[in-house]
Amino acid sequence: MAVYGIDLGTTYSCIASVDEVGRPTVLRNLEGADTTPSVVFFESPDNVVVGATAKDSAVLEPDLVVSRIKRDMGHDVPRVRHDRPYTPEEISAFILRKLAEDARTATGDPVEDVVITVPAYFGAAERDATRKAGHIAGLNVIDVVSEPIAAAITYGVLNPGQDHTILVYDLGGGTFDTTVIRLSAGDIEVVCTDGDHELGGADWDDRLVEHLAERFQAEHPDAGDPLLDKQTEQQLRRDAEELKKTLSTRTQHVVRVMHEGRVATVELTRDALADLTRDLLDRTVEITRRTMDTAAGKGVEAYDHLVLVGGSTKMPAVAEALQKEFELVPRLQDPDLAVAKGAALYAFEETYRRLLTAGEEEQAEDLADRAGISADQKRHIAGRTIRTVASRGFGIVVTDKETRRRSVEHLVHANDALPAAVTQDFYTIDSGQTGVSIEVMEQAGAVESEEQEDNAVIAEGVLKIPAGKPAGWPIEVTFALDASGLLQVTSRERETGEELELRVQIGGMSEEEVAESRAALSRVQVS
Numbered sequence: 001m002a003v004y005g006i007d008l009g010t011t012y013s014c015i016a017s018v019d020e021v022g023r024p025t026v027l028r029n030l031e032g033a034d035t036t037p038s039v040v041f042f043e044s045p046d047n048v049v050v051g052a053t054a055k056d057s058a059v060l061e062p063d064l065v066v067s068r069i070k071r072d073m074g075h076d077v078p079r080v081r082h083d084r085p086y087t088p089e090e091i092s093a094f095i096l097r098k099l100a101e102d103a104r105t106a107t108g109d110p111v112e113d114v115v116i117t118v119p120a121y122f123g124a125a126e127r128d129a130t131r132k133a134g135h136i137a138g139l140n141v142i143d144v145v146s147e148p149i150a151a152a153i154t155y156g157v158l159n160p161g162q163d164h165t166i167l168v169y170d171l172g173g174g175t176f177d178t179t180v181i182r183l184s185a186g187d188i189e190v191v192c193t194d195g196d197h198e199l200g201g202a203d204w205d206d207r208l209v210e211h212l213a214e215r216f217q218a219e220h221p222d223a224g225d226p227l228l229d230k231q232t233e234q235q236l237r238r239d240a241e242e243l244k245k246t247l248s249t250r251t252q253h254v255v256r257v258m259h260e261g262r263v264a265t266v267e268l269t270r271d272a273l274a275d276l277t278r279d280l281l282d283r284t285v286e287i288t289r290r291t292m293d294t295a296a297g298k299g300v301e302a303y304d305h306l307v308l309v310g311g312s313t314k315m316p317a318v319a320e321a322l323q324k325e326f327e328l329v330p331r332l333q334d335p336d337l338a339v340a341k342g343a344a345l346y347a348f349e350e351t352y353r354r355l356l357t358a359g360e361e362e363q364a365e366d367l368a369d370r371a372g373i374s375a376d377q378k379r380h381i382a383g384r385t386i387r388t389v390a391s392r393g394f395g396i397v398v399t400d401k402e403t404r405r406r407s408v409e410h411l412v413h414a415n416d417a418l419p420a421a422v423t424q425d426f427y428t429i430d431s432g433q434t435g436v437s438i439e440v441m442e443q444a445g446a447v448e449s450e451e452q453e454d455n456a457v458i459a460e461g462v463l464k465i466p467a468g469k470p471a472g473w474p475i476e477v478t479f480a481l482d483a484s485g486l487l488q489v490t491s492r493e494r495e496t497g498e499e500l501e502l503r504v505q506i507g508g509m510s511e512e513e514v515a516e517s518r519a520a521l522s523r524v525q526v527s
Contacts, residue, residue: 005343
């Protein structure tokens with residue numbers, strides 16, 4: 001009975017499991033790499049290619065390739081390929097299937113039970129979409145866990161027996177999070193989190209693409225814009241990513257930009273890259289400072305370590321800026337693989353605990369024995385607690401009886417401890433109402449706001465009211481946010497017991513549609 005942890009990234013993904021001596025180990029793909037590009041090439045309606053080959057295909061057939069789909073999770077933005085619209089969940093499912101099938105080839109065991117990681121700042125909508133992507137891929141998603149928690153688990157295993165307060169700075173390919181975590185006797189407590197799921201290494205790449213195109217046009221003003229040619233643009237994106245990586249180890253590098261038979265030689269230094277992207281780095285510093293201010297309000301006065309996670313933290317400018325701003329020595333913690341390894345450990349431990357709770361001691365012992373877990377480690381795993389917080393605020397739309405102004409009243413606030421269950425009474429505003437509209441809202445900006453435009457609708461429905469009731473008739477609303485950040489909302493009319501249960505649905509995909517998609521896409525070959 002093997003379980004797996006998956007880091008489903010914006011630009012790269014990987015899968016890990018716990019080996020026979022209890023160590024988290026990343027499983028290499030069929031191409032022999034630890035990480036797989038999160039790129040999907042729709043070669044035909046019946047054949048999909050994921051990974052490095054798909055990334056190469058983007059240069060020649062950009063209209064058949066999809067990348068950075070993680071940024072669309074939780075949004076209804078299908079991509080049409082071969083006359084079929086694919087939701088972000090379905091495209092992510094292809095990436096998950098590639099990881100699972102390569103892992104099966106590597107181990108000889110089927111991949112079924114998985115934990116998938118998400119950015120800490122992902123809201124209920126994005127988390128629910130990620131879970132559905134796993135189901136479409138044919139996987140049993142044990143849990144969806146935040147990336148900084150996974151990284152903290154890896155950190156704790158590498159630093160056993162030590163109590164620490166750590167600041168996790170997670171700059172991935174497409175998302176950024178910063179999280180304050182306490183580690184005590186192996187237990188993990190998230191104090192607070194903040195972030196931006198549309199800020200990551202891909203934005204550094206975009207700046208470089210623009211710079212290379214501008215330099216080409218400056219040298220060849222009579223030539224067309226390289227960014228208007230899809231093939232040239234894709235080549236520039238490959239060049240930009242390689243340039244960024246190269247400048248993490250070298251102080252300067254040269255790129256040849258080719259377009260319409262012309263060539264421009266562009267030399268860029270590490271300092272010039274820092275200047276081009278300074279505002280992006282400054283945004284991460286600002287969010288980090290905001291997180292530390294929130295943590296200070298919760299009693300955190302000092303940090304033992306600043307842990308860097310995510311491939312983009314390899315850029316020297318990141319560590320330099322953080323050390324200068326916060327006077328903490330950054331610690332590069334296996335940035336590309338720490339999240340997947342932590343997810344594998346979490347999957348193993350959660351499965352072990354669930355088996356014990358269900359009274360299936362024999363299966364739990366078999367799982368532990370296969371991983372070479374000692375009696376002390378078993379006791380530690382069984383007793384470990386992980387406490388986290390809400391990434392954003394959640395509420396409902398209310399209408400003022402006198403002014404009829406609509407605003408958002410939040411029941412759960414960002415950085416409230418999870419799991420959270422809040423019940424509150426609301427009231428009708430007119431006599432004879434036969435129903436009330438329940439609109440569930442999620443904080444969209446960095447700061448909680450009652451203005452509707454600063455929040456996003458993530459679920460809605462209508463609750464029936466008995467006829468002839470006066471204004472001010474009470475409606476009970478309950479928000480239940482579980483430890484994974486998944487939300488369930490129930491509203492109840494007390495007299496009749498009429499209930500409306502709202503489960504957050506993403507991109508219009510109901511559970512029935514997820515099942516249909518799983519059946520349909522299972523017939524597509526993924527390689």
